[in-house]
Amino acid sequence: MSDPTTLDPDMDLPPFGDRGPRRARALMIQGTASDVGKSLLVAGLCRAYTRRGLVVRPFKAQNMSNNAALAADADPDQPPPADGSPARGEIGRAQALQARACRVPPSIHMNPVLLKPQTLIGSQVVLRGRVLGNCRAREYHKMKPRLMPAILDSFHRVASEADLVLVEGAGSGAEVYLRASDITNMRLAKAADLPVVLLGDIDRGGALAAIVGTHALYEADERARVVGYIINKFRGDLSLFEPACTLMTERTGWPWLGVLRWFDGAERLPAEDSLALERPAHGDGQGLRIAVPQLSRVANFDDLDPLAAEPGVSLRWVRPGHPLPRDSDVVILPGSKVTRADLEVLRREGWDLDILAHVRQGGRVIGLCAGFQMLGHVVRDPLGIEGAPGETRGLGLLDVETEIGGDKRLVEIDVLDRRSGCHLTGYEMHMGRTWGPGLERPWFELDDGRGGPTRPEGAVSADGRVTGAYIHGLFGADGFRAHWLEHVGAQASSLDFEARIERALDDLADHCEANLDLDALLSLAR
Structure with missing residues (x-):
């Protein structure tokens, strides 16, 4: 019997039409590698040009990340949730942040293809906000060219309502061995007639070789599409680096468009992928000590950014090979794309024993989404949605059990919690159903303000020290975060977390204005 969750690369896809001539000018930012700062640069340019009065939109054909966000819209064929909430799609966190930089709601058309890695060789494929199924890398590469009509249609939809579209490439545009299946870099640039700015990263070293090497690997028509290059993450004396820029221009014929110095405020913005978790722990070890096991397919880890930003909190992501600190006050199990597999990671690392000992010694544990399931x-997965069919024993700290399956629940949360008296904002993004006696002690009683009965959400252990829920983004609600911190005996601050993100976006736009000639850059868009 075939796996019903596995995509057939030759499957029929809905027809997508070309939307015709676009209104907007567009400019594409490609990179010499992954993590050179494309997402951050696009976000900064989005805010900078929006402040100048332009109608700006971001676009990325394909993103690969388990840090996803809810879009404000959905595929029209996507059924609404059973509770009557509006249907929503999901896109990469980076494009949602870029939409915020433009001061507009995020749309499924800003990131029409999202890959959510589940194994080392396979991912869940999301097309225009809706899950298609799982696909191994080889089969997906066969399928990719057939997604181009949907990508171009989404691009033209975005461009039809904007003055300027800033398009982000993916990884390196010079991976020529993947040229035949490219849908995110030069093949998209050709299909949509996009001028390209190449971004290199001086912080990791080798920027000169990366720019010149990219030129050598591009074909002649691809080289002609590049209108210049920018060097990112520079620290130090620029005069020492200018000869390298002269040499890059001599070797490539591409104009040097500037150097973007290191931006210290990047950590105040939601990160796109788990590379951000390699940063040092937040805090100085004083105040409330929170430990978070770094799971193999951790998802939506920006849930914890508001706690990490609190001056009275020291939050540490614990990497494999290290025990959970014994002096932790709270352990948080974050979201994961593969609940059962990451339960096995907990056991392999001995973290399950650390967590059980932590609870016996009076510590607190929180599970968010997949962490709640754990x-x-x-946790049962009879259809093999997240891996091989089967079931995995959980930690047994809440009297519930879970079965993975059914439609994916994508719901925005903006409610009053009757139990705490706090306003909650966030979202649900999960597949599966959880039931059991533990739900009779819910963490929240959600009141949507429509006059209906409250909805219980989550579970609390009999001693009150273990809690879990499906809601992402809980701690971004300032009132609830302060209430929770006081409940666990910690000092809450007056932090306005949303205002902090807005200030960081404005600071990033100021940084782009100070380092680059934005008038010249805009003149290159067409």
Whole structure:
């Protein structure tokens, strides 16, 4: 019997039409490698040009990340949730942040293809906000060219409502061995007639070789599409680097468009992928000590950014090979794309024993989404949605059990919690159903303000020290975060977390204005 969750690369896809001539000018930012700062640069340019009065939109054909966000819209064929909430799609966190930089709601058309890695060789494929199924890398590469009509249609939809579209490439545009299946870099640039700015990263070293090497690997028509290059993450004396820029221009014929110095405020913005978790722990070890196991397919880890930003909190991501610190006050199990597999990671690392000892010694544990599922007695996946069909024993700290399956629940949360009296904002993004006696002690009683009954959400252990829920973004609600911190005996601050992100976006736009000639850059868009 075939796996019903696995995509057939030759499957029929809906027809997508070309939307015709676009209104907007467009400019594409490609990179010499992954993590050179494309997403951050696009976000900064989005805010900078929006402040100048332009209608700006971001676009990225394909993103690969388990840090996803809810879009404000959905595929029209996507059924609404059973509770009557509006249908929503999901896109990469980076494009949602870029939309915020433009001061507009995020749309499924800003990131029409999202890959959510589940194994080393396979991912869940999301097309225009809706899950298609799982696909191994080789089969997906066969399928990719057939996604181009949907990508171009989404691009033209975005461009039809904007003055300027800033398009982000993916990884390196010079991976020529993947040229035949490219849908994110030069093939998209050709299909949509996009001028390209190449971005290199001096912080990791080798920027000169990366720019010149990219030129050598591009074909002649691809080289002609590049209108210049920018060097990112520079620190130090620029005069020492200028000869390298002269040499890059001599070797490539591409104009040097500037050097973007290191931006210290990047850590105040939501990160796109788990590379951000390699940063040092937040805080100085004083105040409330929170430990977070770094799971193999951790998802939506920006849930914890508001806690990490609190001056009275020291939050540490614990990497494999290290025990959970014994002096932790709270352990948080974050979201994961593969609940059962990451339960096995917990056991392999001995973190399950650390967590059980932590609870016996009076510590607190929180599970968010997949972390909530892990806290129950068992997680079943009979259809093999997240891996091989089967079931895995949970930690047994909450009297619930979970079965993965059914439609993906994508719901925005903007409610009053009757139990705490706090306003909650966030979202649900999960597949599966959780049930059991533990739900009779819910963490929240959600009141949507429509006059209906409250909805219980989550579970609390009998001693009150273990809690779990499906809601992402809980701690971004300032009132609830302060209430929770006081409940666990910590000092809450007056932090306005949303205002902090807005200030960081404005600071990033100021940084782009100070380092680059934005008038010249805009003149290159067409």
